[in-house]
Amino acid sequence: MQSDSLPAANTPQPADDSRRSFMKQAGGILGFALAVPLAGPAEALAARTQVAAGPGSVTLRLNGQPTTLTLEPRTTLLDALREHLDLTGTKKGCDHGQCGACTVHVDGRRTLACLTLAVAAQGKEITTIEGLATGSELHPMQAAFLKHDGFQCGYCTPGQIMSAVACVKEGHASTDDQCREWMSGNLCRCGAYPNILAAVREVASQSAKG
């Protein structure tokens, strides 16, 4: 029914740290571990593995700025942003990768900050909602959300906007149905979906023209 909703083979996939991509990784590691001969690679792996416990220094490239802070290895990128750096624009709705409120960009791809460990995001370019506007000038997607009233309470909004920016970049906003599908990882309980759609489609058509 919605053939354009499905990813074409050559389109970049969102690095959403979903269960699917986790399983892919896990499968890879498992396959690696079971490969024969065991000894060589396993020993090499152990030699490179460090046991990390307790707080340590972590440097994140956040909205273009290197930021160093002391974090435990178990701290998620979401809690690092919200609780340790007071960057509260990124929201916690479920903490389990189910609602999309914590969507940020990691190396330009939409990523759920609640399913990402902060230590694992080192060396990557992280963009949050706070880094989207240029000074007082809104990003076109922020301006479109404002214009089309793509929110009510505003709590899912930063995640929606980060997803929307990536959705357009991925080329997944070329039809209404495709855009609805690729924006469905971000829940909005106020029900602003038709307005979100209008905002994303407007920006997509502008970037297509531009």
Add this chain to the structure above:
Amino acid sequence: MDTETQFSDTIPQPGVVGQPLSRVDGWAKVTGQAKYSAEYNRLPGLSYALIVGSDVAKGRVTSIDAGAAQRQPGVLAIFTHQNLPKLAKSPNNPDDRRALASSGMSFFPLESDQVYYAGQPVAVVVADTLEHAQAAAALLRVSIAPEVPVSSYEAKNAELYVPKTIRGYAPGVTKRGEAQAAFASAPVQLTATYVHATTHHNPMEPGATTAHWEAPDRLTVYDTTQGVSETQKTLAAMLGLAQDQVRVITKYLGGGFGCKAWVWPHVVLAPLLAKAVGRPVKLVLTRPQQFTGMGLREEQTQTLKLGATREGKLLALVHEKTSTTSPWEDWAETNGRIINMLYACPTFEGTYRLAHANVMTPTSTRAPGDMPGSFAIECSMDDLAAQLNLDPIQLRLLNYAEVDPTTGHAWSSKSLKECYARGAELFGWNRRNPKAGQTREGHLLVGYGMATASYPVHGSQGTARVRLYADGHAVVQAGATDLGTGTYTINTQVAADALGLPMQNIRFELGDTNLPTTQWSGGSTAAGRVSSSVYLACQEVWQKLLKVAVIDKKSPLYGAKPEDVAVEKGRLQLKANPAKGEGYADIMQRASLSDVEGSALGKYGAGYEAPKATANANMNKKEDAAPHSMHAFGAHFCEVHVDPELGTVRVTRWVSVMSAGRILNPKTARSQVIGGSIFGIGAALMEQTVRDPHLARYTNATLADYHVCTNADIPNMTVDFIDEHDPYVNAMGVKGIGEISIVGVTAAVANAVYHATGKRVRSLPMTPARVLATLHEPA
């Protein structure tokens, strides 16, 4: 310290009320600057609390092993029923309960070893970081001796009873005329049973409270509440403080839908813990805890008997509702209200039956009672139309209530006929095949359905304050909350027009008990009440300025009679000679006033003379004529595609037309109507919280397993408003629209499914399994 957000945006225009303007708080929301209640991180020594809930629904705590948890780094305290500081007033004490403002707060955990519901807090951990609190909570061992719980009203061990009252005010049994006898003798009789699953509000922002004792007698609480004043009053009573010693702040609220209308246990725990550890405490519910921490819409069965003449005139409505309530409260949504008032039916009888079960207390959920009640009456009306071969709209017009059938009072305003006509036109209702199950698009069955919506005007009141500065800026304040409904924006618009200032010169502040007291944002009351108080407070500013001008010899208005003066765009001038007059700045300058302040009480549903923006309007004059019944009305129209092989239902088109008095901002109003409709489509097609019948625990308390609508579930939607002038409802002529937008939605979808398939699904949500089962039922 934390700074407040600056507002900007919104194009100022003369006459901004009624304009579809963008939100004044929108800039803060799209940039991530809007600060919600769990985001005050710069409090000195902020610590983190985490609730540990019971994993059994009924039993007694037999032992607690906190050793391993206590040894975790950063742990500040672990509290259980054995050591939690005592409350000054507890809802567990019946005498105290009556003194508390908040009816949601009808039970407080951690006062005994008794467990009444799964998820009930049995311990709380406080630590210096969230990670430390989480680690300690995971190591806490609470042993509970389980007993056999009652899982719902449907359980074998449930005991049904008819309460004296529900929600503390509505009678358990309501009778108007002899409905049973009228039904028995009615030429046409329909009896149907409707089932509604347990559902949860699930605002995107979970419940969160941050408590900061600034001094032993000064508590500031940043809370996710729809009513800062109600929370202030309840917290003060429970903590043994004077009301002025408690300040509650809610600058932004991430959705509420009724669950943030009451003071739940975590709201009280946060200040209690903060006091105990001597540091500010942040307590945020996890998403699963949201399902057991802030109420629910109760599962329920309704049986509706409808008696009518062969022409389709209603003769009798007999309604029975059976539902689950908590062990300590007679709570039921008031479904009978809308069934009793929606149509001109001479008789009505309504009965509520309840069973106490081991669940948290149900609570208000968007249009409590009217939403599920409308499912029963609007599906039965659709059945009646089909049985009598009448068009569903024709049947509703045949039973149109010209006066309120429950009181005989005239309506303050009612434009429902216009809603039907406009909705039918926008939707293309005339293309509907009168026969059900006849329209196909490919292999899909196509159905059209409609339903009526209505929601009452609940009386409420509150104060606003306006300070107009001589430099042409104004601060407008009311302790209201903005749930995302547009409270910031509409009140900025109202003040701009009433003061004759551009919108960017108005700063509207809300969400703080230091501001003038106004009641909660709930029951669709806030738009009408707060806008009226703002409007009237602006009028007081003009009245004060006029008093100064008429005794000032240098004023062109010197000696003028107040009744001869009008206000026009920030200028006081003679009605007879508008050229003769002056602006507020001149008056203030000569009188050496830096500013003039006005304040006023606004009432929702109290009755007003028609408002005019003049200094002389007789404000607050109560309508002396016969009392009026006040409701908003509307109609929803829905197209569905049903897959007969898979049982899937997709809503493919949607039209809502609402008449709700003056629409202050059509952009934010439209958003509320589509939002309510989508909330209702979720309830119609996918939302249900499943409670295990043996363990009385939820099996799907996550957002992966509890399905709310996603973008892909929702089609383009059309919303329109019927312009309505209501001189009685309040000074601004506004009726709320937050809740009427969901009333009738489930019925409109169900009626469309019936029209598509010729089969009636009477259980919500209409999942593919239920639709398939109904399609395969023998005729």
